[in-house]
Amino acid sequence: MQNLLLLLASYMFYGWWDWRFLLLILFSTLVDFIVGQWIYRTEAKNKRRYFLWISVICNIGILAFFKYFNFFTDSFIETFRFLGFSIHQSWTLKIILPVGISFYTFQTMSYSLDVYKKKLIPTKDFISFATYVSFFPQLVAGPIERASNLLPQILKKREFKYSQIAGGLRLILWGLFKKIAIADSLAPMVDDIFNNAGTYPSTTLLMGALFFGFQIYGDFSGYSDIAIGTAKLFGIELMSNFKFPYFSRSIGEFWRRWHISLSTWFRDYLYIPLGGSKVEKIKVVRNIFIIFLVSGLWHGANWTFVFWGGIHAMLFAPTLLLGNNRKYTKTILAESRILPSLKELILVLGTFFMVTITWVFFRADSLSGAFAYLGRTFFDFSYQPYLHPKGYRMIDFHILLGLFVIYEYIIRKNERSPFNFSSKVMRFIMYALIAFGILLFYESGVDRSFIYFQF
8 A cells, every 4th residue: 555655646746747658657667567577487598688678679769769869860960961961850850858767767677687687586566566667756867776775665564763754854955955055046157157158258167167067966966865855754765876976086986976876777787798897908998988978878869968978988997997996985085084185185176177177068058069168268368257147146155155065075974864963953053054045045936947857
């Protein structure tokens, strides 16, 4: 009954946007539920692989049609135009992108892949499996859960636990702060700067890239906190999706801390099957570029995302080839000290700068726009103080970001406990301050859709 309630709530939640796309979720659910049973009952390797390909083709096919049909069609047409041939544009279709399709297709497909690898015994409980696929807190923007973590929790009866509920509410509060006070308050400035990049000097453009880095982090990690916190209210523990990525000391560490559910998905189901880092170096480099280019394309049907993934591949490859990519796997910044060392600080700032520059390609509408933005950033040395589009004091936003970074640094040892203070008085002071910050920076009439809803 708990799972039936969650399933109905999840379908109502998603169907409220557009009920027709519930058929897609149901189709994907049925395919992998049935395929999982077929794979498990079959011993012949060829037949098992055949059943697995049914899951892969169905899920990737749905994703490719709704998300990439027009992208590849437009690219095909533009290529032939470049070669001097004329093709009519009527090949493209008016396709609505279903919210969260990139997330739930990967989640259902990982179930069949785990059954195929004999890491998981498929369930015969369709209601529970359908709940696993459509669980509403993380349905539209992750974390992309593995069946080995989420499904066993759904299959067993959950009971009320005060500590779990309290922890969930704290994460929801912190997530709302990151979304409303950080991401949404920076969004108007980011939009203004990127939309009018040709009129602003380098200092303003650099600030725009910096603000977008904090906007997308506050937006996506804020959503993840809200999703994890909401799941806790139902007695379910989702995986962590962010672990303070802007305190990373290398690109390798950054990708172990940013969008963890996606990066580990590609690692386990694409990078390792290709041979990972246990093959000759030329193939290691090939595998790195494949995983990052595919990751970029996963984020959106635009060459800017592919290029963004390619840049990260170029930044990541040297660390892997030199054996430095696993250097900071179990340590955090200034683990046993109050402040980081000078070397750590330089590494963090260097990594953050590289990531910030690559965000320009992620945010720009086109590759030419991204290159023009960076060109003015590095070669237009004029100075002009930036004014908020609505006349707000800019100093307020700089103070906000400074305090946010300091607080994240204080809580950096545990991403799931943003208010981990032994004193109740201190906790309630922080609750009040965070709630006040949400109300202070809340602005009515602002588009509050999450950035990753478009993926």
